[in-house]
Amino acid sequence: MAEARHRRIAADIERRIAAGEWRPGGQLPSRVDLAIEYDVHEQTVRLAVALLRRQGILEGKARRRLAVAYPPAVRTLTDPDGDWPYGREVIDAGTCRASSDLAARLDIPVRVTARWETLECWDPGGRSAMLVTSWWRGRRRHHASAVFEVGTVRLDARQAQAFRLPMDTVALLVQRTRLGAGGLPVEVADLVLPADRWQLRM
Missing domain, CATH: 1.10.10.10 (Winged helix-like DNA-binding domain superfamily/Winged helix DNA-binding domain)
Structure with a gap:
């Protein structure tokens, strides 16, 4: 009651x-x-x-x-490889065995151990604006360039809680691949952005 x-x-x-x-x-x-x-x-x-x-x-x-609360501001993402200008925090990290999808993205054998971390990026008001999960093999290396693919994804329970949105809400997904000087992937990432707070211009 x-x-x-x-x-x-x-x-x-x-x-x-x-x-x-x-x-x-x-x-x-x-x-x-x-x-x-x-x-x-x-x-x-x-x-x-x-x-x-x-x-x-x-x-x-x-x-x-x-x-x-003020409604979240709509921001424009122009450089998915740029530094985040506001606060951010690593909210989870660990190692995993590369699935076939991750192995293809990183150009490594399936089931090889990869490292990963998830960053929560905040807007100036301290609200969650973006979640970035990155994967790489071995130590993190500098990259020479990056390429991007844009799509959509439905928020899982954890993402929905961070963004204060209902689960299964459609969000923008930017898959980023950082390439070394030789053109091979050195790190990949999924950037998840609430569609009501972002527009993309790349």
């Missing part, structure tokens, strides 16, 4: 935001005031707020007033 209540409150706050009662950047009443208004325990409001923050509708840190 409490779970259903916090979801109903979250839906009502979202409805009030859509109706213009609170605008992007504007502050909401405190959690205490919302609890009084909705006639519920403050913890129920905290659950509703946590849900809206995960969805990217509200922003604000613990013990601070909440604000309506």
Whole structure:
């Protein structure tokens, strides 16, 4: 019952935001005031707020007033091999045996050990803007050039959570291949970008 209540409150706050009662950047009443208004325990409001923050509708840190989040800016990706100008973090890394697809992309034998890592790149507001998973064999090497293929992909559960979007949402996929001086692949990567936040111009 409490779970259903916090979801109903979250839906009502979202409805009030859509109706213009609170605008992007504007502050909401405190959690205490919302609890009084909705006639519920403050913890129920905290659950509703946590849900809206995960969805990217509200922003604000613990013990601070909440604000309506601005919609994510639409950015243009012109150089998928360029340095990311904002914050980023390695969120996972490890080794794997190359599948036939990865082996073909890296031009290595199937089942050879490759290294990989996933970077989460943030926009200036600290929201997830892009996920980049890279694979390479041995030590990382400098590259002389890069080539790209563009397509789409449906977000898996982890990607959807990072972007605060529903699972199976269609996203842009840029497959990047970095080439050494001799023209052979030294590293490949999948760049996953939410389609509602990006346009490509390469």
